[in-house]
Amino acid sequence: MLRPPAHILVPVDGTETSLRALELGATMAAAFHARLTVLTVVEHNAADDVGLRGREEDTRTRVVEDEADPILDRAEAHLAALGAPTCTRLARYGDPDEEIVAAARELQVELVVMGTRALGRLAELLLGSTSDAVLHQVGCPVTLVR
Amino acid sequence: MSITPRHLLVPVDGSERSLHAAAFAASLCAGSEARLTTLYVVPATSAEMMGMRHLTQAEVELHLEKAAAPVLGKVSELLGSFEGLDQHGELVRFGDPADEILTAVQRLGVDHIVMGSRGLSHLEELLLGSVSEKVVRRASCPVTVVR
Numbered sequence: 001m002l003r004p005p006a007h008i009l010v011p012v013d014g015t016e017t018s019l020r021a022l023e024l025g026a027t028m029a030a031a032f033h034a035r036l037t038v039l040t041v042v043e044h045n046a047a048d049d050v051g052l053r054g055r056e057e058d059t060r061t062r063v064v065e066d067e068a069d070p071i072l073d074r075a076e077a078h079l080a081a082l083g084a085p086t087c088t089r090l091a092r093y094g095d096p097d098e099e100i101v102a103a104a105r106e107l108q109v110e111l112v113v114m115g116t117r118a119l120g121r122l123a124e125l126l127l128g129s130t131s132d133a134v135l136h137q138v139g140c141p142v143t144l145v146r
Numbered sequence: 147m148s149i150t151p152r153h154l155l156v157p158v159d160g161s162e163r164s165l166h167a168a169a170f171a172a173s174l175c176a177g178s179e180a181r182l183t184t185l186y187v188v189p190a191t192s193a194e195m196m197g198m199r200h201l202t203q204a205e206v207e208l209h210l211e212k213a214a215a216p217v218l219g220k221v222s223e224l225l226g227s228f229e230g231l232d233q234h235g236e237l238v239r240f241g242d243p244a245d246e247i248l249t250a251v252q253r254l255g256v257d258h259i260v261m262g263s264r265g266l267s268h269l270e271e272l273l274l275g276s277v278s279e280k281v282v283r284r285a286s287c288p289v290t291v292v293r
Binding site for chain 1: 149178282288293
């Protein structure tokens with residue numbers, strides 16, 4: 001029989017929905033006595049790549065950290081305000097769909113909890129494209145939060 | 147925490163994955179005040195439902211109970227092994243599974259759904275399963291899809 005997840009991954013992007021997902025992820029981590037990892041993906045686009053090309057590796061790392069740190073700080077502060085247990089922070093650079101799926105696999109997490117970003121009149125019927133991709137590609141259970 | 151689930155709904159269909167979903171939900175509920183309701187939807191097309199129109203309410207309920215007994219029996223046996231799970235209810239409906247799940251969410255004030263990803267055919271297993279796909283897209287509360 002399936003045992004409760006021992007490691008939960010919550011990808012956050014600074015939006016309210018992702019903080020709600022973090023709250024639920026923390027609740028579930030407490031209920032399951034699971035580890036909690038909070039991930040943010042610094043989205044890359046072609047312009048960034050040009051800007052970062054040829055730079056020292058640590059320059060590139062610093063650029064990623066500059067973007068990721070405020071998001072992770074806010075997530076951590078949110079958890080602290082809720083009295084939730086501590087989490088592990090993780091920042092990755094690239095395509096959010098791919099990086100979340102890759103991080104889930106590499107860390108061997110057993111649950112992903114994430115917000116769905118769906119805008120506009122058809123919001124009810126649509127999922128955010130990232131949550132849709134993760135839901136279909138990740139091998140473990142996924143909790144989607146609106 | 148404000149988002150702590152108070153009433154979980156687990157739609158079950160007797161499959162191994164739906165039992166995994168029930169176990170997941172039970173361990174989430176155990177030791178908390180949360181209620182857990184298992185729902186079995188006897189799949190029925192609208193034509194089949196038209197055909198049932200001549201039956202009395204009691205006859206329909208008897209038919210549904212019979213259809214649901216093997217599935218709910220299995221789930222109930224599994225949930226019995228979880229300590230600290232004291233508020234467990236069962237519900238049987240008939241019709242389109244996704245529609246009935248979403249209706250139950252509204253009626254019962256469910257704030258978290260846990261369900262298996264299994265679809266109705268082998269092809270659908272490769273995807274998410276039509277029922278979970280529809281529920282994930284339409285539900286207003288968080289949904290956990292267990293594989």
